[in-house]
Amino acid sequence: MVAEVVFTVKTPQNLNIQFPVDHSFSSGNLLFTNPNGYDPNMIIEVDLSGNLVHNYSTWLENEPSKRCVARDLAFLDSSTLLMLDSQQGIFYASSKGNVKGIWSNLATGTKGVLGCDLQRFSVDLNNKKIYVISTNINCDYSYIPGVFVYDISGTFQTLLTHEQFEFTWDVVGDESGDIWVTNTQNIFVFRAGGEKNVDIIDPIKNKLGYNGIQLSPSGTILVTVPAPVNDLLIEIDPTSATLSNTYPLVGNTTSTGSLSGIPGSIVIDPNTNDIIIEVPWASKKEGKDVDVVQIYSKKGNLKSSFGGHSCKDTNLLCVPLFGMINLNNKQL
Numbered sequence: 316m317v318a319e320v321v322f323t324v325k326t327p328q329n330l331n332i333q334f335p336v337d338h339s340f341s342s343g344n345l346l347f348t349n350p351n352g353y354d355p356n357m358i359i360e361v362d363l364s365g366n367l368v369h370n371y372s373t374w375l376e377n378e379p380s381k382r383c384v385a386r387d388l389a390f391l392d393s394s395t396l397l398m399l400d401s402q403q404g405i406f407y408a409s410s411k412g413n414v415k416g417i418w419s420n421l422a423t424g425t426k427g428v429l430g431c432d433l434q435r436f437s438v439d440l441n442n443k444k445i446y447v448i449s450t451n452i453n454c455d456y457s458y459i460p461g462v463f464v465y466d467i468s469g470t471f472q473t474l475l476t477h478e479q480f481e482f483t484w485d486v487v488g489d490e491s492g493d494i495w496v497t498n499t500q501n502i503f504v505f506r507a508g509g510e511k512n513v514d515i516i517d518p519i520k521n522k523l524g525y526n527g528i529q530l531s532p533s534g535t536i537l538v539t540v541p542a543p544v545n546d547l548l549i550e551i552d553p554t555s556a557t558l559s560n561t562y563p564l565v566g567n568t569t570s571t572g573s574l575s576g577i578p579g580s581i582v583i584d585p586n587t588n589d590i591i592i593e594v595p596w597a598s599k600k601e602g603k604d605v606d607v608v609q610i611y612s613k614k615g616n617l618k619s620s621f622g623g624h625s626c627k628d629t630n631l632l633c634v635p636l637f638g639m640i641n642l643n644n645k646q647l
Contacts (some may be wrong), residue, residue: 325609327601338369339410340396340642343586345608348385348638350401355384358398358412360642363584363591363610365621368615371412373398383414388640389438389445391418393468397445401433405447405469419469421447424454428471429463434635439488443467446486452476462486462496462505475505477513485528487536489553495536497525502538504556518549518558529581532588532614535559539578539592546578548615562615566597566607580639588613597622608639 321581328338340346340360360368373383383406386449387399397418398406400452404425407418423431425436430449437446451463452474461476475494478567484497492507502525504514512623519525519540522601527539531550540547550560583590597620607622 316351327371338371338412339617340412341643344368344642345591346388346389346396346642347638348398350384350386350638353545356382358385358638361621362563363643364619365606365608369412371408372587373406373414374410375416376413377607378416385638386433387435389436390640397436397624399433399436399447402431404429404433420463421465421469427644430454431459432458434460434483435485437486437488438467440467442488443492444472444488446467446488448483448486448496450482451501458577464492464494477503477515479503484526487528487530489530489536491532493553495528495553497528497538499524501525502528502551503595504553514556516551516556518551518559519547523575523577526577527579527581527592529583532583532585537581537590539564539566539581541575541577543575546576546594548578548581548590548611560615562611564592564594564611565609565620566594580637582639582641584610584641585643589618590615591639591641593637 327338344360344362349355349357349359355425356373357370359370362368373385375381383398383400385398386401388518389397391397394410396408400406404422405418408414421429423429430452431454432451434448434450447463451458452458453459460480461474463474464472466472481499487494488494494505497504501515501517506512521542523541525538526541529537531537536553538549540549546562546564548562549558552559563580576594578592578594580593592609594609595607606620609620612618
């Protein structure tokens with residue numbers, strides 16, 4: 316599912332535009348990672364219209380020869396941004412985007428603490444936990460996937476695995492402390508009672524997999540579902556683990572619409588409850604003229620989109636499937 320896409324922001328300059336270093340994240344904007352792009356050594360701040368606000372270097376502030384290639388992002392608190400590097404571990408940065416180093420000793424390959432080939436992570440402030448997906452928990456050729464669980468200080472608590480894990484894509488905690496993990500064929504719900512208390516659900520049969528996952532303001536679970544003919548956003552009741560709503564997304568590719576736009580990351584605008592989805596292969600050829608970052612109402616209606624599709628443009632950014640977060644007042 317992981318793929319490089321092109322993301323065009325509204326700036327008259329090219330990618331090498333220079334910004335003052337003394338700049339803080341602005342509430343209401345979006346942050347994107349850029350590991351597969353033209354310059355993987357930065358994270359990108361844009362407003363909700365797609366205008367470029369700032370580029371932040373991910374070279375370490377006090378070790379300029381070292382860098383974090385950020386794949387995913389999450390706020391720990393108002394002054395600390397955590398950044399997941401697939402091959403190195405969890406880094407932390409200030410609210411000005413200055414990268415300090417590895418956070419809480421969570422480096423990849425630390426036996427019994429963190430695996431290798433990190434995929435996604437999530438900071439669950441409600442339950443004071445952090446979840447990190449590793450596609451290789453033992454850092455060997457077995458490539459066993461799992462989810463490392465920590466308390467909010469980064470102290471290891473447990474490792475979630477399952478014999479039916481194929482490829483784990485994303486993770487989130489709900490209001491009851493249950494941990495939801497999207498997998499290619501199923502969604503796993505590790506109930507708060509323990510690792511052995513697991514629900515496995517598969518509400519959509521015609522799909523390519525289950526991808527991004529997010530907790531809605533009402534406490535339901537939102538999941539992006541790449542699918543042939545029509546990609547979906549689904550809503551699941553967390554208590555019963557049953558499907559409550561299905562919303563078709565815009566942008567399946569090719570002239571017949573038979574290939575997925577691969578919808579991934581989900582964030583919620585806390586001011587409007589709008590749902591923002593990254594759809595990196597969204598097509599301009601079918602139906603509505605839609606771009607790769609799509610904004611939907613809480614009822615699932617497309618409101619707007621921004622981004623781009625052509626690497627021939629001079630003012631472009633290439634962003635991956637993962638690594639999009641909202642900057643809201645609670646975080647800042």
